[in-house]
Amino acid sequence: MARIRHIVFGVMLIASLSVISEDSVVFTETELGFIQSHGPWPPVFEGDSSNRLSGDPRAIVYGARLFSDLRLSRDGSISCATCHVPENNFVDGLSLGKGIEDGVRNTTTTSNLAFNRWFGWGGDADSLWMQNIRPIVSRAEMDGVQAVRNLHESDLEFGGWFMELQGEAVQQSSDEEMLVLVGKAMAAFLETQITGVTSFDRFRIALLSGDQRQMQRYPISAQRGLKLFSGRGQCSVCHFGPNFTNGEFAETGISYFTSKDVDNGRFSGIENVKTSPLSLLGKYNDKPQSGNADKTRFLRKRHDSFGQFRIPGLRSVAETGPYMHNGSLETLHDVVGHYSHIDLDRLHTDGQSILKPLNLNTTEIDDLVSFLKSLSDDN
Ligand code: HEC
Ligand code: HEC
Known part of the structure; x- marks a missing residue:
């Protein structure tokens, strides 16, 4: 009896194995x-050498707070998290992004950006922190340069972070310097957003x-x-x-x-990177001697960049x-x-x-x- 059971079991095993091999x-x-x-x-993330705040725990907390703060927009109605919804894989579920005005591009997720070389659909930025600045400045998205200044001047916590990380108060910083610090802090936060x-x-x-x-x-x-x-x-x-x-x-x-x-996608993207003072070729790159700007330096518009x-x-x-x-x-x-x-x-x-x-x-x-x-x- 025991033998028969063994044989039956054996046959069943062979039958199931053959099903598996047919199906694999x-x-x-x-x-x-x-x-x-x-x-x-x-993959291992080595940190972003162009951003001295990359990996800084204080900047990560500060960046996370900025990311969801509605006071970053002109009319106080929009934060980064309005379009990059953290509970929704950092997207809005819409065909086209919608800020103060309607946009023309689909909102990309802000997960896994630590591994990117170019940012935005057209590669309009060559660093994560540069990309983070664009929606604040954009009139159609947040139009928030003055709003960011007001936030840091009126809120003790934000003002304190700024002072600590910049080494001077927001009142002493130009708009550009202020935006770069805010962009870098948010980059430190976004670098930690990696899917499982x-x-x-x-x-x-x-x-x-x-x-x-x-x-x-x-x-x-x-x-x-x-x-x-x-x-x-x-x-x-x-x-x-x-x-x-x-x-x-x-x-x-x-x-x-x-x-x-x-x-025209990549075509304007290259132009933007090549002409912006915020690219890795500009003065805000925290470690240009590391060669981190080489890709940008050798970037050339080609006729097939159009529409890529x-x-x-x-x-x-x-x-x-x-x-x-x-x-x-x-x-x-x-x-x-x-x-x-x-x-x-x-x-x-x-x-x-x-x-x-x-x-x-x-x-x-x-x-x-x-x-x-x-x-x-x-x-
Ligand atoms: C109105 C909706 C909207 C708001 C508000 C917004 N974004 Fe975006 N975001 C987009 C869209 C649309 C894109 C794709 C843009 C492009 O390709 O030019 C994008 C792209 C990005 C990217 C590039 C991702 C990639 O895959 O390269 C980053 C980084 C980013 N946003 C960060 C931010 C930060 C930081 C804020 C707040 C300061 C913010 N965004 C606010 C809609 C928005
Ligand atoms: C020649 C390079 C290339 C090949 C090959 C390719 N893709 Fe893509 N894929 C792209 C580009 C570029 C986009 C974005 C296009 C755009 O937005 O205009 C894209 C977009 C996508 C998207 C949408 C992602 C999003 O977040 O919007 C998916 C999904 C995708 N591809 C899957 C595939 C699959 C499946 C195949 C094979 C059948 C494939 N791709 C082959 C270049 C490629």
């Missing part, structure tokens, strides 16, 4: 190479170490999606590395016309819709559908030969979406 996905060497690039997570480990990360480790049991915890549909992502879909070529972006710019056939005129946008990181992407620089695609299904039927005639820049219509069937579209969803952490 086999990756090619190239796919495995890309998958390897997507970790480990989180995901089911994809656990699968990646299991796959690379051959841990079959752990691998099976990852849905088969996500595995097939990952295979498409790192293989035939060529998504990993642009969405490369631990944060699923190579940090650069590309065009994917999304319209660059706005309700007002055109948004930053390749966004994809961690927590399921939580940050609508998608693309103009928020024109509502869901991840829409995004994958866009790549599936991409219209090559709309790609006006050269060299985007990576993108081809993939003509995915509905299961393949679901698979890619289920993979993208696995890039969100468990909480």
Whole structure:
């Protein structure tokens, strides 16, 4: 009897193993190479040498307080957290950002920015602190330069922080110096906003170490999606590395016309960085001798920069819709559908030969979406 039970158990085991092997996905060497690039997570962050407040605990607390303070805007109605809602993965859920006036770009998440090289959809800033200053100055967003000054002059706590970190009172500082300090403190805070480990990360480790049991915890549909992502879909070529972006710019056939005129993306971004006194080439870079401005120094506008946008990181992407620089695609299904039927005639820049219509069937579209969803952490 015991023997029969053993045999029955053995048969069941073989049956279940064969189901597993039929269902498990086999990756090619190239796919495995890309998958390897997507970790480990989180990468080590060395700190931002251009920002002396990077990693400073006082600046992190001060920056966090500034980030949510409505008094940073002209009419006291808008803080950074109005659009970058902390409980909502630092996005607003709208197609286009809405400040004092309506904007023309989709609000990006402010998570995982410690690893970026350029900031904003067009790379309009070359440091996180430079990027943080823009919405305060922008008339359409917060129009808050005077408001920031008033806050530091009237509020003892904010005035005290400023004095401590700047070494002089806000009254002695120019508007530009004041904004740089505020931008750097908020950068110190935002650098700490890093998303958690995901089911994809656990699968990646299991796959690379051959841990079959752990691998099976990852849905088969996500595995097939990952295979498409790192293989035939060529998504990993642009969405490369631990944060699923190579940090650069590309065009994917999304319209660059706005309700007002055109948004030429990277083209204006380069111009902005090259002409702004707040870039890493200017006097506010706290450690220019470290070579941290080299990328900016060698930046050149090219004719294919026109209409290119930053390749966004994809961690927590399921939580940050609508998608693309103009928020024109509502869901991840829409995004994958866009790549599936991409219209090559709309790609006006050269060299985007990576993108081809993939003509995915509905299961393949679901698979890619289920993979993208696995890039969100468990909480
Ligand atoms: C009116 C809504 C709105 C407000 C208010 C706002 N932002 Fe943004 N934020 C956006 C939009 C839209 C973008 C994309 C902008 C672009 O590409 O030019 C963005 C982009 C960013 C980025 C770049 C992220 C990346 O992926 O490169 C950072 C950093 C940022 N905001 C920080 C802040 C800070 C700090 C404040 C407060 C001082 C703030 N934002 C206030 C809407 C807003
Ligand atoms: C040529 C480089 C390139 C390739 C290849 C590529 N992407 Fe993208 N991806 C981009 C760029 C650039 C954007 C932003 C485009 C815009 O806003 O105009 C983007 C945006 C996205 C977004 C929206 C993210 C957000 O926060 O709005 C998702 C999701 C995405 N891509 C997934 C994929 C998938 C899946 C594939 C493979 C089928 C893929 N990408 C292939 C460059 C690329």
